[in-house]
Amino acid sequence: MRRQxxxxxxxxxxxxxxxxxxxxRAILKLAVSxxxxxxxxxxxxxxxxxxxxxxFIRKNDIRMEDYLPLPYPCFNDFFCRPIRPELRxxxxxxxxxxxxxxxxxxxxxxxxxxxxxVKQSRYTVAELLGGDPASLKYRDGICLVFRLCVNxxxxxxxxxxxxxxxxxxxxxxLHTVRPIALAALPVFVRNCxxxxxxxxxxxxxxxxxxxxxxxxxxxxxxxxxxxxFERGEEKGRFLYGGSTVVLLLEKDxxxxxxxxxxxxxxxxxxxxxxxxxxxxxxx
Numbered sequence: 532m533r534r535q536x537x538x539x540x541x542x543x544x545x546x547x548x549x550x551x552x553x554x555x556r557a558i559l560k561l562a563v564s565x566x567x568x569x570x571x572x573x574x575x576x577x578x579x580x581x582x583x584x585x586x587f588i589r590k591n592d593i594r595m596e597d598y599l600p601l602p603y604p605c606f607n608d609f610f611c612r613p614i615r616p617e618l619r620x621x622x623x624x625x626x627x628x629x630x631x632x633x634x635x636x637x638x639x640x641x642x643x644x645x646x647x648x649v650k651q652s653r654y655t656v657a658e659l660l661g662g663d664p665a666s667l668k669y670r671d672g673i674c675l676v677f678r679l680c681v682n683x684x685x686x687x688x689x690x691x692x693x694x695x696x697x698x699x700x701x702x703x704x705l706h707t708v709r710p711i712a713l714a715a716l717p718v719f720v721r722n723c724x725x726x727x728x729x730x731x732x733x734x735x736x737x738x739x740x741x742x743x744x745x746x747x748x749x750x751x752x753x754x755x756x757x758x759x760f761e762r763g764e765e766k767g768r769f770l771y772g773g774s775t776v777v778l779l780l781e782k783d784x785x786x787x788x789x790x791x792x793x794x795x796x797x798x799x800x801x802x803x804x805x806x807x808x809x810x811x812x813x814x
Contacts, residue, residue: 534788534790534794534801535794535801536790536794536795536797536799536800537635537799537800537801538798538799538800539635539800568743572607572749572770572771575605575606575607575610575770575771576605576607576770577605578604578605580605580606580607581603581604581605581606583606584603584606584609587606587609587681591682592682593682597614597615597618598612598613598614598615599612599614599615601613606771607770607771610685610770610771611685611686611768611769611770613686614684614686619684619804619805619806620806621762621763621806622806622808624808624811625732625733625762626733626811626812627808627810627811627812628691628734628785628787628808628809628810628811628812629690629691629762629763629805629806629807629808630677630690630803630804630805630807630809631677631687631688631689631690631739631766631776631778631805632677632679632683632684632686632687632688632776632805633677633679633683633684633803633804633805634677634678634679634680634683634775634776634802634803635677635678635679635680635800635802635803636675636676636677636678636791636800636801636802636803636809637675637676637678637795637800637801638673638674638675638676638787638791638792638794638795638801639673639674639675639676639792639795640671640672640673640674640792641656641669641670641671641672641673641674641779642671643670643671644656644657644667644669644670646659646674653717654717654719654720655720656669656670656674656779658717658720659719659720659724659726659740659777660726660738660740661699661701661726663697663699663726665697665728665736665738668735668736668738668781669738669779669780669781669782670782671782672780672781672782672784673779673780673785673787674777674778674779674780675778675779675780675791675809676775676776676777677775677776677777677778677803678775678800679769679774679775679776684804684805685768685769685770685774686767686805687741687765687766687767687769687805688762688763688764688765688766688805688806689729689739689760689761689762689763689764689766690731690734690737690739690762690778691729691731691732691734691737691762692731692732692759692760692761692762693729693730693731693737693759693760694729694730694757694758694759694760695727695728695729695754695755695756695757695758695759695760696728696729696730696736696756696757697727697728697756698725698727698728698752698754698755698756699725699726700723700724700725700750701723701724701725701726702723703721703722703723703724703743704721704722704723706718706721706722706744718742719740719742719775719777722742722743723742723743724740724741724742724743724750725740725741725750725752726738726739726740726741727739727752727754727766729760733812733814734780734781734784734785734812735780735781735784735814736781737778737779737780737781737784738778738779739766739776739777739778739779740776740777740778740779741767741769741774741775741776742774742775742776742777743769743774744774744775749769749770750767750770750774751767751768751769751770752766752767753765753767754766763806783813783814784812784813784814785811785812785813786810786811786813787809787810788809788810791809
C-alpha cells in the first residue's frame with residue numbers, strides 16, 4: 532500500500548505575526564534566545580507546571596492508555612512519558628532501516644553536499660554538522676528529516692546496532708520547526724543541536740542530529756563516544772516543545788520507499804512511527 536503524505540496544517544496567528552512582519556520579528560529575537568528557553572524549561576521542570584498537563588492532553592487528543600501509568604511531578608516528566616513497548620515494535624529483519632522516532636518525515640537526496648527542501652530554505656550537510664569533515668561522507672547520500680509535533684512521542688532510538696564514535700553539541704537559536712519558520716530561515720543550521728556519528732552494522736557511518744526548537748528546554752542524549760548500542764535502544768529524549776531528528780546516510784547504503792521522496796517533492800510530509808520500516812540496507 533502506498534504511503535500517504537499529509538499537508539502541514541495552517542499556521543496559527545501567533546506564528547504568522549512572529550515570522551510575517553517587522554514587529555513580530557523584533558519580538559522573535561527574544562523568543563528564540565536560549566535564556567528564554569532555559570527559563571521556560573525550568574518552569575516546566577517545576578511542580579508549578581503540573582496544572583498544564585490536563586488541558587494539554589485534551590487539546591492534543593493524547594491517548595494516555597498508550598503510555599505507561601506513571602506519576603508526573605511536572606509537565607516535562609509528562610511530556611517525555613514512556614510509551615508501552617508493544618506499541619513501538621522493532622523490525623525482525625536485521626537489514627531493515629527503521630524510523631528512529633515518531634514524526635512527520637521528509638526525505639531528500641543530497642546533491643553536492645546540498646539539501647534543498649521544497650519551498651524551504653537551503654542548507655548544506657557541512658553547515659548542519661558545524662563544519663565537521665565527516666559531512667563529506669554524505670555527498671550524494673540521503674537526508675531524512677523527522678519533524679516532531681507536541682503530540683508526538685518524544686523519545687528516540689538508534690536505527691541499527693553499532694558504536695557511537697563522536698558526539699558534539701552546537702549552540703544556537705531556538706526557532707520553531709513549523710513550516711513557516713523553515714520557509715523563512717535555515718532553521719536546522721541556526722538552532723542549537725547535537726549530533727552523533729554512528730558506525731552501524733548495516734548502514735555504514737550514519738549521522739543522527741537532534742535539533743532543538745522554540746521552548747525545548749533540553750535535548751537529553753544518553754550515550755558517550757565509544758558506547759556500543761543495539762538497534763531500537765533508546766538514544767535520548769526531547770523535553771517540552773516541537774523538535775526534529777535528522778538522519779544522514781551515506782551514498783548507496785540504503786534503498787528507501789520511493790513514495791517518501793515523492794511525497795516530499797509534492798510538499799507533503801509522511802507520518803511515521805518509531806520502529807517503522809522505511810527501507811533496507813543495500814550492502
